Amino acid sequence: MRNYIIKRVLGAIPLLICISFLCFVFINLIPSDPAEVALRVSQVPVITEEIIAETRAAMGLDKPYLVRYLDWVINCLHLDFGISYTNPDRTVGGELLRCLPATLVLAGASLVLVIFLSLPIGFFCAVYKDSWFDRITRGFIFMTTAMPAYWVGLLLMWLVSIKFDLLPTSGNGSWKHLILPAFTVSLTYISTYIRLIRNNMLENMKEDYVLYANVRGLPQKSILVKHILKNSLHTCIVAVGMSIPQLIAGTIVVENVFAWPGLGTLCITSIFNRDYPVIQTYVLLIGVLFVVFNLLFDIIQTIADPRLKNEVS
């Protein structure tokens, strides 16, 4: 078991290196000269060739590629990601840190909503397969996968906030502000998870041990909950876990619609402002999160599922 874990962790390291290298390359591919951009942004009135050359040397842009890459990686490990191009008195790390809590809150709330809605609905869909409940739910799932998240958000905003004046429209003052954005984000993922749980449970229902349990005369409810649901939960928890980074990244559009001040809004603003250090660090952050979460939940799944555990050791 330990060997497996160590192997997986070691396997993830080249991936991380690759991701960091891609991010580093990214900022050096931008069309404008970073030294010139830095000068312009700090409002230096007259920019001459000498000043640009000086700045390039000061920023270390004349050193070989590999050296710059290593410098950058070391800086990143010290959590020093540079300075924002648009607001030179703010650091990139500071900006990301400022916006991170809001996104985490939104992603967290959406996750909770997804779990609490998809579990029971998926469960009942499987249990009452092909009933009117199942059919309506499947139709609903179908519709929601075709609806762009931002459109749903706009419609909800208009209906709930404007027409019926039930909830605030934007910003993140109180928990009331969280309801609509979280609901919109979760709608995009609910369909996947309802389907996942339903299919998982249906598959498990066909397994032999269910047949044996039925033959033994165990009550239906007990079979459903204690056996089938528990087994289905395993795969679902892993699926949910692996999609947490996806959730964090996926709030971008909803944040834009509801003016939620999180990482997504920062990312979009940075793209429009050509604030490359922020974009680069954001991509790096999400990439690393992805690898880490995948690794973590892969290991958790192997430990938790006795079948996989046996396979591995």
Added chain:
Amino acid sequence: MNKKSFIALGLMAAMSLTILTGCGGSSNDSKASTAKKEDLVFVNYRDIRNLNPHLYAGEMYAQEMLYDGLVNITADGYEGALAESWTISDDGKVYTFKIRKGVKFSNGEICDANAILANFNAIIENKARHTWLEMMNLLVSVSAPDADTFVIELSKPYYPMLTELGVTRPFAMIAPSAMKNGSTKDGVNGYIGTGAYVLSKFETDKYAIFEANPNYWGKKPEIKTITVKVIPDNQTRILALEKGEIDLIFGKNMIDADAVNKYADNKKFKVALSEPTSTRQIVLNTNNGILVDDNVRKALQHATNKEAISQGIFYGIEKPADTLFAKTVPYCNIDLKPYNFDVAVAGNLLDTAGWTKAADGTREKNGQKLALNLLYNSDSVTEKSISEYLQSEYAKIGVNLKIEGQEEQSYRDNMKTGNFDMVFNICWGMPYDPQSSLSAMRAPVYGDYAAQLGLHDKKEIDEAITSILTSTNEEERQKLYAFVLTRLHDDAVYIPITYECNKALYRADLQGVGFTQSQYEVPFTDMHF
């Protein structure tokens, strides 16, 4: 339990929960709004940023609230702020100010001529940053002979001197103890000023709270607390106002005309419009290979339907503009022949210039297409609509216009470096017009310098502007202004579109919402509920 009833119960529970939360929400909102009497919730599209009074990296309305200068500019002239009175020497080169006694900074420090001298020294240290102010180039010395007197000496007489001293920045006074070793160009230790308000708390990109300054020397404002929320999106701001989350939207480009129209007859909200403040204009980059030809520039002038823009986009709130500066701006009441909207004339001019219509409708010359890009500020709610309108209008005469919106910072950067074909120029308006705007054309402050580089008479115009600023003779000054404005008009470098005005949309029980001489100032001190 019966399976079906179980489900039904669950659904009912979920529904009632949602309704209850909704009801709870709205009642809380109404309770909060009736309690407000002395605090105002304002809104801005971006954060207050850096409120160093001697730099330009912060929001002007906030700098106006925190700091005072020597004088204030009013409709009738100048009134004293930190300076009680002043005299100007006969040769116009020496300004002596009598400093108001007993003025204190918000931290209790005394604001006397010595404090003001320290401020001026800090500003002068960063001289290169303030080249748009002609007086910086004419400054000989500043001194404080005693605690109540402050003297400024210039090398030549400069008639807009007091105006430049009275604008929001950079001549705003900060407590010397807040400076970093007597200097402010690398930052300040705190935003300590003599103004009516103090910045008490803020969260970047979320909100900022200003409270009334207990040590304020002037009339204490009735609004004691101002919370400024950051809402970048136009629709969201309007929604927030509707729901009572904010009380006032104020600004030239913070509300679109559709909203103003919608609330014109509303009982809950009032609309206020100011006198025309400045000119909404597009400047053409004469450095561009296509635009260097003045036939092309004139064609674009004739192809712009200002009346339609004024009526269609602004519902007539902003009147069409035919000249760079309105006739009501000092020295600008001269006769210039407007470029009337005439598509046929535009077409002919382009034909004369050698641009012929190709099969796809765009004009071509020597294999090059008549394609231009128009840069606009995406934070402005109306510039996008105007750009889209122009895109389709210019297509009718065979000009392929590509529009690009950028946020404030990149937009300004690109303007300064001349990285555009056409751009919505920033018009300072009163009281900067016309002297500061013209003065700024001589250096890369905004888009004017870069755009005018391709003009054959650029040098002449620049020299004339310099002469204007140092002229002492009224008649001569007027003649020079006429010369410069006529040249710029004939060169067709600027396409004036409408005369902008400042707009305010606010809840009906807020009184005293007016406009000052500066379009960037929000007169909070006059407001009350």
Added chain:
Amino acid sequence: MLKKFLENKMAVAMTGLVFIIALIGLFAPVLAPHDPYATNIMNKFAKFSMDYPLGTDHLGRCVLSRMIYGIRPTLGLATLTMFGTIGLGAFMGFMAGYFRGWIDEIIMRVVDVMLSFPSQIMVFAVVALLGIDVRNVILANVFIKWAWYARMIRAGVLKYRDKNYIQFSRCVGNKESFILLRHLLPSISSELAVLASLDIGWAIINISTLSFLGLGVQAPVPEWGAMLNEAKNVLTTNPVQMIAPGIAIVVLVTAFNLLGDALRDVLDPKEAS
């Protein structure tokens, strides 16, 4: 297989619907009542009328015409993206699965790295880097999705490459390319078809999302996502603007999703149950 396809009513119906929409887009100049780019600023936000069946937008342009012309960028760009993605992914997958060895290793490592990035973010990063242009959006989408297809196709190729008829074909002396095209491609194509039709819905939503954020199609092109961006700006004053493009996107994507599901039923009856 064709008979099975024709028997499945859903497959036929959805293919028909998609075809009709594509045709409408193709014949837009004939069918649209007005020029989608013609502004008439005095007539903005007009109500529904015989002349303007869906009213006008904030610049006075006919909404129905823009919707019809909008089929071209919306559907066209998505289709282009799919072709690019499948083309690149299929090529890489074939190379990896068929030739194995170090080609396989390299390609699969690259695929792993690509797949470990969240697709949404990568698209933003590429657009940020290359500039805001619709071509960059397509490039970004292809850049993201090809890895997934490469892996799928590689798995499919691995399944079939050692089948008997392939061996026989090689014995007879047929060229590798012939084998690839004539034997392997058809076996994969059914799975490909299902994936593609499901994914094209994703592509449509992705491109329209980017246009909605202002990062994709630029004004004045009447792409449906871009139209929703414009509708967002007038949400308080004219909420009706956001209905038509939104419903259109939902209908189109649903059609493709249903088509994909139906194709899957047709091509692999085991999965259908």
